[in-house]
Amino acid sequence: MSKHLLTPMLVQYLVGLCCLKWDPDAVDVTIGDMVYDPAADKERDVDITVTVVEPGGSVHAFKAYEVKRERKPLDVADVEQLCIKLIDMPSVTHRAIVSASGYTAAAQRKAARHGINLYEIRPWTRPLQEQFPALTMNGTPEECFPMSSTLLCWVHQQLAVVAPEAKAAFPIQPDTPLLDASSNPHSKYATFGQYEQQLLLRSTQILLPLEPAVTVFRTFPIPHHVPNGGVPAGPAWPHTHTLDTVSDSVHIDTGHGVHRIDQVTISGHLQYQRSDDNPLYYVIDQVPGGEAFAGALIAQGKSEDNMTALVFSPMTRDIGIHFVQLADKHLNCIRRFKLEVPSL
Incomplete structure (x- = not known):
């Protein structure tokens, strides 16, 4: 099972769905957002932004996630560049990087120095009871959720x-x-x-x-x-x-x-x-602790621009079901695409 089977845009979309599942107080999740950078005096692209309701009802927490799908672990130079980019956006109150290839030890130290959270998206093989106890299920995701496409x-x-x-x-x-x-x-x-x-x-x-x-x-x-x-x-x-x-x-x-x-x-x-095409099982873990951010079960469609995703949160038994079909204009770049936030 290769973590590189999904296209970069579908990986970005998947992380956006996981952010939506992680933040129950989210009021806006945007893929390919543009955020003002006063140091550069212009708007710059951020892979995913999440706006959430803070205690007391105020809407001002603004989270930014940069998603990287490289073949090798992100090194200190890669992470330092992303840290500076995010820090130069004062409207962003929570900053994170998601990598599909991991991080070097030096990169992890650099992110910690700047207060940037690191996550990794990787094959989901650990038993559910270790990271998703709310599901009250024993066994690996593949054992608990065998899947075939209709x-x-x-x-x-x-x-x-x-x-x-x-x-x-x-x-x-x-x-x-x-x-x-x-x-x-x-x-x-x-x-x-x-x-x-x-x-x-x-x-x-x-x-x-x-x-x-x-x-x-x-x-x-x-x-x-x-x-x-x-x-x-x-x-x-x-x-x-x-x-x-x-x-x-x-x-x-x-x-x-x-x-x-x-x-x-x-x-x-x-x-x-x-x-009976082989589904893909992913988990987004915090680095270096290993705490689960979200899990996902993916069924790839007939073409590379669509998928069905079941998204899991470690905090609830609810499972989000999403049918993703990218438009032609999104195959190479997604700009300011807002995910539908579930109504309460």
Whole structure:
């Protein structure tokens, strides 16, 4: 189990969810926040900020977390740079660093000198009773929370492509190259086969919270195992779904010019299938003490930009369930994205 399977943005998002779970008095959790630095006289990015209600009801405690996903432990120079950055923001009252690769001993001493809390996100293998006694469960997270994903899938599907400007029918194959509006290779989808997989995933994400998918999921149990190594699945039902694809700006050479694909209709059957993909178990520990900040159980989605996360606090039995789907604009950088704070 590798701690580097999640993308940097999903790691940042996961830490934000853990901060939300850790602070029951949080009134605002922002990923990719901008905080004013008077020494530089400009706003600077902070990976995660948390605003909480202090005793007496005043809202002024402002916590900042910097999240680092490096291959080697953070050294003294890395930590010193982050310490100075956070200290130069007087509006921040609590400062912390979260590392996915640990810290050197010198880095830990430097952080302690500046009053910066250190945390590490790492594989969660310790028995629950050692760090999460409120759950009243014995055994490792993997033993107590075995997990498999249930996915809504298209089966035996066919795609009908509509390019309104095309003057005649045109053939399209999985290896057909896709173009942009300037007839250059499309920057995101090289072939129609690649684009088809994205459209099928997009369709199931839209249909999942709608009828009849909701009722089918509630009504028909999905087996955990089937004979002869088949895929455990529920009943399939016929369906048709039309997607507007204008915003994708996908074009195709029809043999009579380059034309935009405006619409794709998927026809076939929908079915829930159980996937035994290996879930990831993470814990965020304080360094050097080892006290748990939060735990998380992650199921990676079909694409690298989505996941399902179960988040645990060492102080309560409540489990937060979050379905994360990053927008295209968040794949490389998340700016001022606010997490929904649970209502009381």
